[in-house]
Amino acid sequence: MPANTMNEDLKRERQRCSFDPKELTYLLDGGEEKTEERRQREKFFLDDPELSETAPSDYLSHKEKYEHAVKKACIVFKKVQQLQAQGKAGMQNFREVLGGQLGSAILRDGNPLGLHYVMFIPTIMGQGTIEQQAEWISKAWNLEIIGTYAQTELGHGTFIRGLETTATYDPATEEFVLNSPTLTSYKWWPGGLGHTANYAVVVAQLYSQGICHGIHPFIVQLRDEETHLPMPGFENVRIPWNYMLMKNGKVLKDGSYVKSPSSKLTYGTMIFVRVVIVQDAANYLRKAVTIATRYSAVRHQSHIKESAPEPQILDFVTQQHKLFPQLATYFALHYSGAWLWDMYNNVTSELESGELDRLPELHALACCLKAVSAADAAQGIETCRLACGGHGYMSCSSLPITYGLVTAMVTYEGENTVLLLQTARYLMKAWQNCLDGQPLTPSVQYLNSVRRSFGGVYHKSVPWIIASMQRIAAGKIETAHRHMNDKIKRGVNSEDAWNETSIELVAASEAHCKAFIVETYYNSVQQIVPSVSQQLGKALTELCELYAVNTLLKNIGDLLRYSNVTTGDLENLQRWLEELLAAIRPNAVGIVDGFDINDAIIASPLGAYDGNVYERLFAEVSKSPLNAKPVNESFHKYLKPLLKSKM
Numbered sequence: 001m002p003a004n005t006m007n008e009d010l011k012r013e014r015q016r017c018s019f020d021p022k023e024l025t026y027l028l029d030g031g032e033e034k035t036e037e038r039r040q041r042e043k044f045f046l047d048d049p050e051l052s053e054t055a056p057s058d059y060l061s062h063k064e065k066y067e068h069a070v071k072k073a074c075i076v077f078k079k080v081q082q083l084q085a086q087g088k089a090g091m092q093n094f095r096e097v098l099g100g101q102l103g104s105a106i107l108r109d110g111n112p113l114g115l116h117y118v119m120f121i122p123t124i125m126g127q128g129t130i131e132q133q134a135e136w137i138s139k140a141w142n143l144e145i146i147g148t149y150a151q152t153e154l155g156h157g158t159f160i161r162g163l164e165t166t167a168t169y170d171p172a173t174e175e176f177v178l179n180s181p182t183l184t185s186y187k188w189w190p191g192g193l194g195h196t197a198n199y200a201v202v203v204a205q206l207y208s209q210g211i212c213h214g215i216h217p218f219i220v221q222l223r224d225e226e227t228h229l230p231m232p233g234f235e236n237v238r239i240p241w242n243y244m245l246m247k248n249g250k251v252l253k254d255g256s257y258v259k260s261p262s263s264k265l266t267y268g269t270m271i272f273v274r275v276v277i278v279q280d281a282a283n284y285l286r287k288a289v290t291i292a293t294r295y296s297a298v299r300h301q302s303h304i305k306e307s308a309p310e311p312q313i314l315d316f317v318t319q320q321h322k323l324f325p326q327l328a329t330y331f332a333l334h335y336s337g338a339w340l341w342d343m344y345n346n347v348t349s350e351l352e353s354g355e356l357d358r359l360p361e362l363h364a365l366a367c368c369l370k371a372v373s374a375a376d377a378a379q380g381i382e383t384c385r386l387a388c389g390g391h392g393y394m395s396c397s398s399l400p401i402t403y404g405l406v407t408a409m410v411t412y413e414g415e416n417t418v419l420l421l422q423t424a425r426y427l428m429k430a431w432q433n434c435l436d437g438q439p440l441t442p443s444v445q446y447l448n449s450v451r452r453s454f455g456g457v458y459h460k461s462v463p464w465i466i467a468s469m470q471r472i473a474a475g476k477i478e479t480a481h482r483h484m485n486d487k488i489k490r491g492v493n494s495e496d497a498w499n500e501t502s503i504e505l506v507a508a509s510e511a512h513c514k515a516f517i518v519e520t521y522y523n524s525v526q527q528i529v530p531s532v533s534q535q536l537g538k539a540l541t542e543l544c545e546l547y548a549v550n551t552l553l554k555n556i557g558d559l560l561r562y563s564n565v566t567t568g569d570l571e572n573l574q575r576w577l578e579e580l581l582a583a584i585r586p587n588a589v590g591i592v593d594g595f596d597i598n599d600a601i602i603a604s605p606l607g608a609y610d611g612n613v614y615e616r617l618f619a620e621v622s623k624s625p626l627n628a629k630p631v632n633e634s635f636h637k638y639l640k641p642l643l644k645s646k647m
């Protein structure tokens with residue numbers, strides 16, 4: 001097929017879409033102008049010959065990949081500075097360019113500067129005094145220094161109160177002495193710590209006047225700014241007094257300690273990254289479902305009717321049931337992420353004025369939304385990979401690497417189970433408040449309404465599904481609360497009772513989160529529909545209904561246990577699901593086109609806009625050095641002697 005011709009199947013798919021994908025693009029970007037801005041920004045980076053992939057980095061050594069990534073990260077940074085000089089670079093650009101999809105396309109092998117922007121700078125902004133911000137932020141933005149966030153140790157990642165690195169204040173010299181006294185206290189995992197960063201925020205147990213005040217953040221220089229050689233010593237390293245970030249907890253020069261308004265303010269950066277992860281997980285999922293949907297429109301296989309030619313695999317209802325819920329999940333996580341980002345900004349500004357009331361609810365929501373979005377996006381990406389059969393397994397499909405990036409999210413920034421238990425902690429208190437008639441915060445208000453009524457009869461609407469999911473969540477919260485208290489009444493101490501009930505606590509947390517996501521998604525679509533064309537509004541509504549129906553059908557056991565749903569209602573839900581898959585089918589390619597993901601970011605022969613899958617696959621494998629010569633030298637070195645010896 002000559003280059004740049006459009007695959008006929010995709011041509012037909014694009015003709016049958018009921019709405020203009022550009023309208024969806026503008027909606028997701030926040031308007032036509034924003035789309036144009038984004039496209040220009042992408043072009044500015046992706047068209048740069050120094051950044052485009054000549055040979056796939058799959059064939060580089062680990063060391064070469066690192067050096068390649070550093071080179072490109074520096075080019076990206078200089079280009080961001082050019083944007084800044086034109087007044088075009090703001091926080092959003094950095095997020096786009098240094099993280100997100102554009103970043104992961106340009107820096108396929110990771111971004112050695114990622115942690116510098118994602119955690120080092122935000123920690124100084126969130127934990128440093130005004131003076132400390134003035135001292136460090138501009139140097140960091142201008143890359144005069146490169147930082148990382150060194151919290152996790154060989155022996156501790158989750159339980160940060162158990163971290164062993166110490167920072168002991170020496171009033172005689174007005175310095176802190178940092179020490180990682182044991183093998184398990186060595187900082188381990190921080191991105192960039194090995195060879196890139198020359199500074200770190202080190203999270204350590206603060207000791208002053210013989211008292212341990214818990215974990216606090218300290219700036220430590222790791223490498224000489226000129227030679228990049230590691231600073232002398234890694235035991236009893238001395239740093240100046242003002243290298244402790246003191247916006248919250250403080251140590252005065254005489255060594256006396258001033259408590260933070262809340263010890264949990266030290267954990268602030270982790271909330272920020274969890275909030276960012278929700279949106280990033282959604283974006284990686286939409287890249288994967290774009291690849292799998294376009295591929296499924298081009299791939300012909302088997303028969304639906306013996307008399308007809310091999311159909312597009314997108315016409316198999318099972319294939320639709322694999323992919324369309326992923327389309328819907330992208331929107332669900334996108335709108336939940338947007339809602340959480342708003343709440344984060346509001347609560348953070350309240351914290352600035354000492355208002356801590358909403359921090360616990362933000363923490364609880366950030367925990368469960370990070371956990372559910374990372375897990376669901378990872379599972380959705382794996383479903384997309386499997387839906388592409390053998391070609392989905394190839395690394396050039398981009399699906400395995402995308403899956404790897406997102407499963408990491410399940411672990412970092414708080415391992416999922418641990419975070420779901422954090423939310424469960426909040427829900428147990430909320431249920432107790434509900435029983436005691438105490439006021440409830442907005443995200444758990446539904447506990448009151450669910451307690452008062454045992455659910456209405458089935459009707460084919462998302463509000464009925466939301467009420468059912470809230471009923472399931474309340475039921476699981478009540479069950480966990482009751483089981484835990486029954487154990488305590490039987491003499492089990494509260495910590496053991498918590499641990500013994502933790503399976504149900506995690507499940508209650510997940511159910512609460514799913515109910516929150518469906519409701520937030522529905523409310524977002526309700527707000528949007530009146531402002532878009534009737535066709536796009538219908539498509540967005542169908543996707544929202546699909547997310548709700550499919551999520552509920554994956555939970556039939558709980559639905560039967562905690563509501564008065566009948567088997568007849570379940571049959572109606574199954575029929576509704578099938579109707580929605582059929583309704584979405586003609587728009588599937590149009591929806592992914594609406595994501596407007598540049599082919600260079602898709603980076604997959606299965607998902608290119610023109611749909612020339614086989615030509616692109618073949619071109620891709622031809623790039624492999626292994627295919628440069630017809631006979632590989634291993635034949636003469638090893639195989640031939642072996643064969644000879646048999647003769």
Ligand SMILES: CCCCCCCC/C=C\CCCCCCCC(=O)SCCNC(=O)CCNC(=O)[C@H](O)C(C)(C)COP(=O)(O)OP(=O)(O)OC[C@H]1O[C@@H](n2cnc3c(N)ncnc32)[C@H](O)[C@@H]1OP(=O)(O)O
Pocket residue numbers: 091094095096098099100114117118149151152157158159160161191264265267268270271273276277280359360363412413414415418419422425426
């Ligand atoms: C501008 C450019 C941008 C570029 C963009 C790029 C985009 C790319 C995007 C993304 C790439 C990201 C790449 C990052 C790579 C990964 C980085 C890392 O992994 S850094 C390490 C993370 N490590 C953890 O997260 C540890 C997890 N563990 C914990 O958080 C804690 O240990 C926890 C919460 C599990 C237990 O901590 P306890 O033992 O001190 O707390 P308890 O006793 O359980 O609770 C005490 C009270 O504290 C509250 N609490 C706990 N954590 C809180 C928090 N974070 N905020 C507020 N309250 C909290 C609790 O709700 C509880 O409150 P009550 O007592 O119930 O009222």
Ligand SMILES: Cc1cc2nc3c(=O)[nH]c(=O)nc-3n(C[C@H](O)[C@H](O)[C@H](O)COP(=O)(O)OP(=O)(O)OC[C@H]3O[C@@H](n4cnc5c(N)ncnc54)[C@H](O)[C@@H]3O)c2cc1C
Pocket residue numbers: 115149150151152155156157158159188189190191408411412413414415416417418421
């Ligand atoms: C790609 C990547 C990048 C990272 N980058 C950084 C970084 O830049 N800076 C940094 O400081 N760290 C970083 N980390 C470390 C990361 O934050 C930790 O790995 C993460 O917090 C999990 O902690 P852990 O490894 O101790 O796991 P563990 O907590 O040991 O988890 C192992 C198992 O124990 C279970 N478990 C632990 N505690 C509990 C509990 N209370 N209740 C029930 N189950 C429990 C977990 O659920 C899990 O199943 C990174 C990790 C990865 C994978």
